[in-house]
Amino acid sequence: MEFQIDENLNELIEKSPLTYELIAQDLKIPVSQLKKICQGDFEGLTEHSIVDIINRINSILDTKIKVCKINKNEEIQESEDPKSKNKKLFIFKILIASFLIINILYLAYLSRDLFLCKNIIDNKFFNISIKNNGNESIFVMNRTIHPNEEINLRLTTEESIKIENNKGELIITTPHEIYKIYLENFEVNLIYGKD
Numbered sequence: 001m002e003f004q005i006d007e008n009l010n011e012l013i014e015k016s017p018l019t020y021e022l023i024a025q026d027l028k029i030p031v032s033q034l035k036k037i038c039q040g041d042f043e044g045l046t047e048h049s050i051v052d053i054i055n056r057i058n059s060i061l062d063t064k065i066k067v068c069k070i071n072k073n074e075e076i077q078e079s080e081d082p083k084s085k086n087k088k089l090f091i092f093k094i095l096i097a098s099f100l101i102i103n104i105l106y107l108a109y110l111s112r113d114l115f116l117c118k119n120i121i122d123n124k125f126f127n128i129s130i131k132n133n134g135n136e137s138i139f140v141m142n143r144t145i146h147p148n149e150e151i152n153l154r155l156t157t158e159e160s161i162k163i164e165n166n167k168g169e170l171i172i173t174t175p176h177e178i179y180k181i182y183l184e185n186f187e188v189n190l191i192y193g194k195d
Contacts, residue, residue: 002042002070003050007063009038016061026060027053125156126175128188134168161188 013020024031036043042050047069054067131150132138138145140163145151147168155161163170164185172179172188 003047004040004068004070005054005065007065009057009065012061012063012065013038018060023057023060027056029053125154127152127154128161129153129173130161130163131171131173132166132168133171134166136165136167138166138170139164155188162186163188 013023020031020034024034027034037045037050037053045053051067054065057063058065129150129152130140130145132145132147135147137147140151140153141161143151153161162185163181166181166184166186168182170181172181
């Protein structure tokens with residue numbers, strides 16, 4: 001694959017106050033190699049080296065010279081600008097960071113549920129809250145819950161909670177679900193780790 005530049009480097013250097021020697025010294029290449037590059041002879045240089053040298057010449061001469069690849073089919077392709085490569089790399093890094101953050105949040109959510117399930121299995125209990133949204137008092141395990149009052153209870157596998165005199169909406173909040181119940185008399189218990 002061959003390369004060409006879209007400007008006449010010899011003219012640009014002659015118009016500048018710099019000499020071939022000073023530019024070659026800045027580029028850390030021999031003067032003879034700089035003169036070959038100015039004539040379009042890129043023999044022995046990799047694509048990366050060519051693009052790097054031209055970018056450094058652009059900064060030294062304050063120009064915008066571009067390097068083009070010439071395929072065997074004589075199609076000319078501009079080599080990719082380093083700024084666009086950096087932009088693509090930045091976008092890729094943002095996507096990877098977003099993916100990692102989403103995964104960490106998901107794992108945190110799962111660990112909360114796993115901890116809860118482990119707690120239920122090991123300790124055989126879980127917490128529930130009962131809120132009376134009805135207009136009349138209800139009875140929960142011989143306790144009275146007045147309208148719009150809420151209580152928190154710890155339920156184990158061995159016990160059940162009997163709720164009586166429910167005339168309106170009753171909300172039971174478990175670690176997994178929120179239940180709205182309109183039954184008058186019912187029981188709540190833990191069976192095989194499920195609520």
